[in-house]
Amino acid sequence: MKSLPLIVLLSLVFSCNSSAQKKDDKTQKKESFKITKTEAEWKAELTDQEYYVLREAGTERPFSSPLNKIYEPGTYVCAACKTPLYKSEHKFDSGTGWPSFDRVIEGNVAFSTDSKLGYMRNEEHCATCGGHLGHVFDDGPRATTGKRHCINGVALEFIPAKG
Template sequence: MNRRNALQTLTTLVALPWLPACSRASDTGAAAAPAGAKTASSKIVRLNRPAAAWWDQVSPAAYRMLFEEDTEPSFSSPLDKEKRDGTFVCAACHLPLFDSAHKFDSGTGWPSFTRPVAGHIGTKKDFKLVWPRTEYHCARCGGHQGHVFDDGPPPRGERWCNNGVALAFVPKGQPLPALRS
């Protein structure tokens, strides 16, 4: 067990007595959402594919982020400094998740956005660090992308903080990759 896993286990054990009192995200019943999660739209159909099926289609680092909910080190992703016009897609299934028009430099070392593509993100409460956070994932493949915080710029005040390795960037003028099934 590494330090991160030990810390997560310890904080979970400390938080267990508090969890019933905390509010949790409820399942909206949308077909695209994993258990206990919410999605903004039912237009995206959730793929019925186990996480292990993505192993040969993404890098080992991307697999850890997307399907084991790992976090990459801050300032390690070249996408943090990506400033070209284009679209950020899920590294696993290629669903467009963010438009570059909504990207900003948050100073955190992770690619950050003010809003996702409507209906392409699902959310759920994450209690891994004791206090609740809102985790978000690709509404199509369920791959973990990052967390959303309320310290972003006006007018929305949202910071969608993403693992860079969980995304691929497609410059404007280039065709988006075909969706993977």
């Protein structure tokens, strides 16, 4: 019975360590982007699916985006802030069910590391608003960059080339 108060005390000490500190780390970790809005502002501007992908780093169902089969000339921009991200001439059919590109428009896409699935992946974000776009893999076309930027279609808007 004498060990019960000691166990309770140790439990309190260790339980106080994690959740509060993790919240602080998370808020300190926020990056600074040119366009910043509150979550309420993003929710008011984006559809539910856009918010889920762009702001909560979700993933749309494969083969669900109408952008998968668009190959006409134009530019793919961020659905949240309209920053140009990918050019149509760099798009290819990867067979994965998501729009895929072999390169980005330099300076407009930011990269970070994602380990949510238990292994490390290179995550892509809009460099202007921080919206989650998708991930980049090393299994793209060998004839060009060897990269496959696997992007959620709902995170993009297609702007056809004028001509």
